[in-house]
Amino acid sequence: MFHLGWFLSFSTQAWHAPHSDRGGLFPNTDVYVDFARALERAGFDYLMIEDGSFIPDAYGSSMEHSLRTGFASPKHDPMALVPLLAASTEKIGLIATMTTSFYPPFLAARLMTTLDHLSGGRVGFNLVTAHNDRTAQNYGMDKHWDHSERYAIATDWAQAVTALLTSWDEDAVVDDTVNGVYADHTKIHQTDYAGDYFSSRGPLNVPPGPQRIPVICQAGGSPVGRAFASRFADTIVAPSGSIEWMKQYRTDIRAGLVDAGRDPDAVKVLFLTDFIIGDTHEDALELQRRRHAAMVADIEGRLAYMSFASGIDFSTFDLDAPVPPVSTNAAKTTTAQMFAGREHQTLREIASTIIPSLEIVGSPATAADQMEAVMAEVGGDGFLVNSPITPRAIADIAGDLAPELRRRGLIRSEYTADTLRGNLTAY
Amino acid sequence: MTDKFHLGWFTNFAPPVWEGQFSGQNGATWANGKFYQDMARSLERARFDYIMLEDSSMVSDAYEGSSRADLKHHLYAPKHDPLPLMPLLAAATKNLGIVATASTSFYPPYQLARTMTTLDHLTGGRAGWNIVTSSEDRAAQNYGRATLEEHDSRYDRADEFVEVVDKLWNSWEPGALLMDRETGQYVDHTKVHPIHHDGQFYTVRGPLNAMPGPQRKPVICQAGGSPRGRQFAAEHADTIIAQSRGVERMKAYRDDIRARATAAGRNPDDIKVLFIVSPLVAATDEEAQEIWAARTVSAEANVERALAHLSALTEVDFSKFDLDEPVPGDVTTNGHRTTLAEFLKLGDDGRTLREVAAGWNINAVDLVGSVDTVADQMGEVMAHVGGDGFLISGPMTRPYIGEVTEGLVPALQARGLTRTDYLTAGANGAPTFRDNLLAF
Numbered sequence: 001m002f003h004l005g006w007f008l009s010f011s012t013q014a015w016h017a018p019h020s021d022r023g024g025l026f027p028n029t030d031v032y033v034d035f036a037r038a039l040e041r042a043g044f045d046y047l048m049i050e051d052g053s054f055i056p057d058a059y060g061s062s063m064e065h066s067l068r069t070g071f072a073s074p075k076h077d078p079m080a081l082v083p084l085l086a087a088s089t090e091k092i093g094l095i096a097t098m099t100t101s102f103y104p105p106f107l108a109a110r111l112m113t114t115l116d117h118l119s120g121g122r123v124g125f126n127l128v129t130a131h132n133d134r135t136a137q138n139y140g141m142d143k144h145w146d147h148s149e150r151y152a153i154a155t156d157w158a159q160a161v162t163a164l165l166t167s168w169d170e171d172a173v174v175d176d177t178v179n180g181v182y183a184d185h186t187k188i189h190q191t192d193y194a195g196d197y198f199s200s201r202g203p204l205n206v207p208p209g210p211q212r213i214p215v216i217c218q219a220g221g222s223p224v225g226r227a228f229a230s231r232f233a234d235t236i237v238a239p240s241g242s243i244e245w246m247k248q249y250r251t252d253i254r255a256g257l258v259d260a261g262r263d264p265d266a267v268k269v270l271f272l273t274d275f276i277i278g279d280t281h282e283d284a285l286e287l288q289r290r291r292h293a294a295m296v297a298d299i300e301g302r303l304a305y306m307s308f309a310s311g312i313d314f315s316t317f318d319l320d321a322p323v324p325p326v327s328t329n330a331a332k333t334t335t336a337q338m339f340a341g342r343e344h345q346t347l348r349e350i351a352s353t354i355i356p357s358l359e360i361v362g363s364p365a366t367a368a369d370q371m372e373a374v375m376a377e378v379g380g381d382g383f384l385v386n387s388p389i390t391p392r393a394i395a396d397i398a399g400d401l402a403p404e405l406r407r408r409g410l411i412r413s414e415y416t417a418d419t420l421r422g423n424l425t426a427y
Numbered sequence: 428m429t430d431k432f433h434l435g436w437f438t439n440f441a442p443p444v445w446e447g448q449f450s451g452q453n454g455a456t457w458a459n460g461k462f463y464q465d466m467a468r469s470l471e472r473a474r475f476d477y478i479m480l481e482d483s484s485m486v487s488d489a490y491e492g493s494s495r496a497d498l499k500h501h502l503y504a505p506k507h508d509p510l511p512l513m514p515l516l517a518a519a520t521k522n523l524g525i526v527a528t529a530s531t532s533f534y535p536p537y538q539l540a541r542t543m544t545t546l547d548h549l550t551g552g553r554a555g556w557n558i559v560t561s562s563e564d565r566a567a568q569n570y571g572r573a574t575l576e577e578h579d580s581r582y583d584r585a586d587e588f589v590e591v592v593d594k595l596w597n598s599w600e601p602g603a604l605l606m607d608r609e610t611g612q613y614v615d616h617t618k619v620h621p622i623h624h625d626g627q628f629y630t631v632r633g634p635l636n637a638m639p640g641p642q643r644k645p646v647i648c649q650a651g652g653s654p655r656g657r658q659f660a661a662e663h664a665d666t667i668i669a670q671s672r673g674v675e676r677m678k679a680y681r682d683d684i685r686a687r688a689t690a691a692g693r694n695p696d697d698i699k700v701l702f703i704v705s706p707l708v709a710a711t712d713e714e715a716q717e718i719w720a721a722r723t724v725s726a727e728a729n730v731e732r733a734l735a736h737l738s739a740l741t742e743v744d745f746s747k748f749d750l751d752e753p754v755p756g757d758v759t760t761n762g763h764r765t766t767l768a769e770f771l772k773l774g775d776d777g778r779t780l781r782e783v784a785a786g787w788n789i790n791a792v793d794l795v796g797s798v799d800t801v802a803d804q805m806g807e808v809m810a811h812v813g814g815d816g817f818l819i820s821g822p823m824t825r826p827y828i829g830e831v832t833e834g835l836v837p838a839l840q841a842r843g844l845t846r847t848d849y850l851t852a853g854a855n856g857a858p859t860f861r862d863n864l865l866a867f
Contacts, residue, residue: 010545016611027548027638029514053537055619055636063616063634067603070613074638077545083460083511084518084549102535106484106569107508114440114508117458118515137632138537172498173505175454177446182454183498183505188486201568205486205504209458 001427002375003382004044004402004411005095005270007237010051011075014388027076029084035389036085039092042402043412045268045424046093047085048126048217048237048384049078053099054134059307060315065300072308079111086119093420095124095217095235100154102130102139105198108157109164116209121419124215124235127228129154132311132330147332151224156195158216158232163193165213167203183207215420221333230256233267235424237384239337240271240358247378268381268424275385276361277396288361295352302351310335319348357386364404372410430843431867432809433816434475434836435526435701437668438466439482440507443823450824460512464519466828473832474846476699476864477524478516479557479648479668479818480509484533485565487739491746496735503739510542517550522849524860526555526648526666531588532581533561533570540595540635547640552859555646558663560585562762563742578761582655584628589647589663591629594622596644598634614638642859652765661687665864666699668818670765670789672772677702677791678812699815699864702791706805706819708830712796719795727785734784741767750781789820802838809844 012026025031039047055073056066066073078096085094096115098108108125115123129150130136136144145153172187191202218229219237229236236253240246254264276291278284295302303314311330317323322344328335342350358374360367360383371383387393405411417423443462445454453462463478470478486504487497497503509527516525529539539556547554560581561567567575576584603618622633649660650668660667661684671680685695707722709715726733734745741760748755754774760767766789773783792808794801805817821827839845846866853862 012613015606015613016608027545029549053541053636055634063619067614067616067619068612073636074614076548076637077542079511080514080542080545080549083514087460087515087518102538104533104535104570107533110484110508111511114458114511117507118460118511120459134632137630139535140630175445177450177454180446181499182442182445182501185494185498188494188498188504199571201565203486203504205484205506206508207458207505 001410001412002371002380003268003270003424004042004385004405005235005237005382006039006044006047006385006387007272008047008049008389009072009075010049010078010081011072012070014390015070017388017390019392020388020390029081031389032081033084033088035394036089036092036094038394038398040089042398043406043415044092044398044402045382046095046124046235046420048095048124049081049097050126051075051078051097051099051128052131052135053102053138054132056304056308057134058132058311058313059304061313065304066308069301069304071301071304079115082115082123083118086115086122089122090120091122091415091418091423093122093124093215093423094119095126095215095420097126097128099130099135100127100157101145101150102135105157105160106164106200106202106204109161109204110206112161112214113165113204113206113209116211116214117206121210121421123211124217124420126217126219126237127154127158127232128219147222148224151220151228153197154228155231156197158228160193160195160198160200162213163191164200164202164204165208167191168207170208170212173207211419211421215424225333226253226256229253230260230262234421235268235270238269238271239333240273241337243374243377246271246358246374250379250381266425270382270384271358271378272386273358273360273383275367275387275393275397275401276359277367277401278363281362281366284362284367288359299348299351303347306338306351309338314347314351317347319351320346323347323350364400367401368404368408368410371405372408375410430806430810431846432805432814432844433666433699433701433864434473434845435477435479435666435668435816435818436466436470436475437479437481437703437818437820438463438823439480440509440512441505442501445501447824449826453824458507460515462825463512464515465825467516467520467523467525469828469832471520471523473836474840474849475523476816477526477555477646477648477666477860479526479555480512480528481557482506482509482528482530482559483563483566484530484561484569485563487563487565487735487742489742489744490735490738492744496731497739500732500735502732502736510546513546513554514549517553521551522553522858522863524553524555524646524863525550526557526646528557528559530559530561530566531585532567532576536588536591536629537595537631537633537635540592541637543592543645544596544635544637544640547642547645548638550860551857552641552853552861554640554642555648555666555860557648557650557668558585558589558659559650562740564761565742575761578653578764579655582659585659586662587626587628590626591622591624591631593644594624595631595633595635596639598622599639601639601643604638641855641857642861646860646864652768656765657684658687660684661693661698662691664698665861666701669700669702669791670769671702671791672769674792674808674811677808681812681814697865701816701818702812703818703820704790704792704794704805705788705821706794706801706831706835708796708798708801708835710797712800715795715797715800723786727781730781730784733787734780737766737770737784737787743767745780745784748780750784751779753777754780754783791817798834798838801835802842802844805839806842806844
């Protein structure tokens with residue numbers, strides 16, 4: 001069996017695409033509530049809400065493209081959505097993104113615990129170091145810290161937060177109505193955390209939630225990113241690519257976990273995957289063909305995405321010349337992957353060909369065949385659906401594909417645990 | 428000129444009454460938020476303007492130099508982050524305003540601006556922010572600082588904080604959102620602007636990456652008793668929480684706020700000052716008086732709770748003083764200055780620390796009687812003070828909440844003193860929290 005997740009944003013969902021809500025629903029939350037319920041019916045482990053705190057303006061040195069097309073902006077705070085999703089579901093995991101660079105540890109630990117209680121132990125937090133200079137400039141800095149320092153800060157942050165989350169013993173809440181004692185102060189401890197970047201006296205002023213330490217999600221392909229994940233992550237959002245690449249990636253991650261003294265089976269690697277589902281396999285191939293053609297026609301959209309990830313303004317480059325070597329302080333691995341092995345291609349050629357990631361294309365049956373084969377080859381642990389939330393996408397994937405997977409015994413037929421960590425580690 | 432006044436309720440995301448006769452399952456279940464959802468429904472039925480969730484970020488060890496008393500009586504801990512509760516309260520209601528506290532000393536302004544905007548959408552234009560600068564060194568130490576900034580400096584920071592979030596909330600002009608499928612334009616980028624704020628405490632480029640909500644900026648709530656606090660409130664707040672004791676001081680406080688607002692170029696009618704009260708109602712006046720007397724007796728035996736709470740608020744260790752001597756006069760705090768001053772004043776009549784602590788509350792006036800008696804009293808107080816309403820605070824049990832919403836409020840409504848319905852339309856379409864606040 002393998003695991004399923006869905007990767008989304010709290011933003012407008014493909015507003016200008018056919019078979020979408022035409023943008024009319026954002027930021028109405030009903031669509032997210034319905035979506036969470038549909039995923040829960042389908043047996044997904046979690047939904048993961050990515051986030052950022054800036055409006056992209058690298059492309060064309062202007063916010064124009066991003067705002068005109070609704071690409072990565074506007075984007076709303078996912079923490080506010082989590083309680084509503086929790087109230088409407090019972091078993092599915094809810095992961096929201098939090099930045100280690102700009103969220104004070106005490107505030108973070110308190111918010112995490114409050115949400116863990118509200119959800120009955122079903123929350124997780126996707127830890128990011130924040131993307132780029134524009135985010136840093138919203139938080140009082142001229143430039144963001146350099147990439148490896150961001151991870152040093154994140155490590156200190158995670159240690160501070162963990163110390164706060166463990167400041168109450170399990171049995172600190174006494175609830176003794178006879179003697180009138182709510183909590184036993186001898187079981188609640190000052191943290192006195194003092195690190196290179198953060199300090200916090202503690203203790204936390206909230207008792208531990210059902211998970212005590214909520215699930216930590218992480219997506220970082222660089223060496224420092226992977227080192228961070230091997231210490232702290234319970235689930236890893238992984239880029240996909242060729243089967244060989246994915247297999248190697250997972251092997252490396254598992255080795256890193258062992259080096260960090262952790263059980264590799266306790267950490268689930270889910271690969272970001274595009275799904276194209278049709279009534280028949282041929283229908284799906286036709287949908288794929290049309291989707292690729294649309295992407296090729298929208299060179300601007302492709303370049304804007306590349307600018308977003310790298311911080312480089314590709315509108316200033318000659319489209320029909322090869323791309324000079326680039327490096328970035330932003331999304332290092334993503335940027336490197338765009339150009340790896342393509343030194344002789346023109347920018348147009350690079351932008352027109354799809355950034356290599358796994359596509360599952362077929363009818364529910366042939367898609368299930370492919371997924372089964374990928375998992376057998378790679379070893380585990382599952383797939384993270386990378387799609388806007390449109391009625392069609394939900395119907396295709398949660399409504400048609402998931403039941404087929406379930407019928408074959410490839411995904412869970414029911415949730416066996418009450419917490420997110422429990423269900424993630426059930427198999 | 429209306430006789431109507433406003434109602435709010437003052438509480439937090441912490442255990443409601445968890446022991447005693449009417450505590451139900453509160454002790455074990457409060458963290459799932461449902462007690463507060465039910466409460467919000469009741470407040471909406473009674474047409475309250477808002478529920479206000481106060482907050483603080485520490486476990487206090489001011490009393491006896493230990494956290495024993497705080498945790499025994501759950502005074503300052505546990506207390507959950509109130510912002511996640513807001514969407515749940517909004518989901519249970521349609522018109523009630525929902526105010527939550529966030530500290531300008533600890534939040535990054537961009538973070539707060541974004542979360543509040545998201546919540547304004549989620550609540551359908553009913554989000555409110557209670558501004559605090561925080562009042563405890565222990566809270567500052569949770570954020571890596573040795574002590575809290577000095578009182579007036581905290582307000583300087585808060586002034587700039589409010590300036591920054593205001594600029595961020597206005598970084599999208601009205602009409603920026605187009606959603607034009609003909610031209611393929613989602614947002615008009617010429618209407619979205621960086622703020623380039625560069626100040627003493629904060630540097631923020633902007634713009635906000637969230638779209639303005641129905642209110643564009645949340646309702647601003649504030650409770651400032653000191654001169655610096657009053658100035659801040661008069662300049663920024665839509666609603667102010669007041670602790671002044673007795674009708675003369677209530678009137679003086681409100682008049683002072685209104686004068687400061689006018690001097691700052693604001694219409695004083697745009698600020699609703701609500702006074703904290705804890706009405707005790709029963710079937711008859713006599714019954715209410717009996718309950719009140721019994722509570723006082725019980726409080727004198729349970730002075731520790733009151734003193735521990737006061738210690739936590741002021742970070743002064745009241746266990747050091749002799750309970751049966753007069754109230755000490757020379758105590759100061761960097762924390763809640765007005766609360767401490769009001770407490771010390773209670774000892775002006777020579778009563779002992781024990782007596783004063785037992786009878787201590789932060790009510791503007793004592794309201795004890797049948798619902799009719801109390802409703803009449805509230806009307807008289809408001810007529811004398813001039814406005815604008817009351818913030819109810821009281822034992823957090825379902826029966827008590829019901830006594831107010833199903834007993835006292837109908838008596839107020841029968842006298843035309845509180846609203847019987849919310850607005851059906853607002854300044855810009857569906858009525859918002861601010862619209863209902865400004866309705867009278």
